[in-house]
Amino acid sequence: MARGAAEWGRGSGGKCCRSFRRITIVICCVNLVASLLVIRWFYTSFFFSLSSGFSSSSLADQLKRMEESIRVRRELEPLTLVRAARKLKKEFSREEKRGLKLPLPVKQKLAHEILHRLEGVDNTNTTEQQAALSLWRFQKLEDIRKATTLNLSISNQEAKMLKRALKTNWPSLMEEIGLWMPTSVINNEHDDKPENERDIEIIPGRPMPPECHAELHTDFDGTAVRWGLTHHKESAADCCQACLDQAKRAKPGEIKCNIWVYCPSEFGCYSPDIYEHKHQECWLKQADKPQLNFKDKYSESYRNDHPNAPIVVPWMSGIVGV
Incomplete structure (x- = not known):
């Protein structure tokens, strides 16, 4: 009986689980x-609130404004300047590709030849140095024209590159080999004035009367x-007029100005005296024999x-008074 009760308990427990x-x-x-x-519900409410806030007319206005802004921006775009910049960029890139790509031994050989040519030239005379370099450059071009290779072994392609550098890219080649030569500027002063003619100095103030007999630097x-x-x-x-007026107003026996x-x-x-003489000082003097x-x-x-x-x-x- 106890066994049956236990089995019933296990069966009822399994059903409950x-x-x-x-x-x-x-x-x-x-x-x-x-x-x-x-x-x-939340999604529907949010979408409904958004859709209710925008009308079809406002959406059309916004699209119209966007199209107008795009059109104005395209019209204001400097197409000519952009094309010119692109063209220059292509030319610069093309020039860079054509740049000097000479091997280092060739550059060292050229630098050695140039320094050897400049050994007997005065270092302080830029004109003579440039003349010597021009002569060396001309001779080197002649050597390249007569032969496909130089004294050192280089390929035909390198010889062509060197020829182009000597002809058109001479300053770049000088910079590549580490040689810089200042340009000489010769200024010739042309003086077309007669020998005895002096520079005319402008005297400030009103014109000088002829009776003053003014002499500059005197x-x-x-x-x-x-x-x-x-x-x-x-x-x-x-000042001259003051001297003339003093001489006219001087009383008998008084010194009259004549200088x-x-x-x-x-x-x-x-002045060699102890005083500091300033601008616009006017000295009135008298001398029988100035x-x-x-x-x-x-x-x-x-x-x-x-x-x-x-x-x-x-x-x-x-x-x-003379």
Whole structure:
């Protein structure tokens, strides 16, 4: 009886396990179907909201604008410039393919020959060096023309490349072998002025009256009637006029001006005294027999004794009443 009860328990337990598995499978299927329905609902709602936000007219307008922008961009494209750039690129690539591909021994041989040719040429004379190189280049072209190979063994293709380099790519060949030669520039100055004619210097200010007898780069000596340190004038003509006016207004017994000295340089004028003479100083002087202090240029001996003295006399002067 106990054995029968045990068998009945095992049989009823197996049935319960099978029914539990079936229930679990059913619940999982129901959950899966519910999940699919929820996902479909979200997808439908999202698509409906997007489709409702765009009308057919707005979509057509956007397509039209895109086509218009593409058309404008194509019209503004610099086709001529693009074609020219492509053409230049092809030419450059073609030139690169034609570039120097001479073997290293050939380049070393050429460099040795050029250096040997330049041994007897003055290193400081660029003209002679270029003449020697031109002669060597001409002779080398003649050797290539007369023979298919040079003294060193090279192929016919390399001989053709060397010939083309010597003819058209001579600067590139010089650079390849490590030789650079500066170009000589000869400037010939052509002076068509007469021998005795001097350069005309422009005197700032109003025109100089003829009675002033102005002389550039001149400093006359004399007794000071009016010190220029405190007497400035806008121009040399004004300084001369001041001398003429002083001579007219001078009272009997007073010194009358007959020499004017003016500083036209913006940087001031040199003088061997202790003062600093500035631009537009106007000195009024008097001398019965005017004598020169300095004229045109300071002498070399004077500049040796006065290191601050310039080469050219900066003052300009004139004698009036002559």
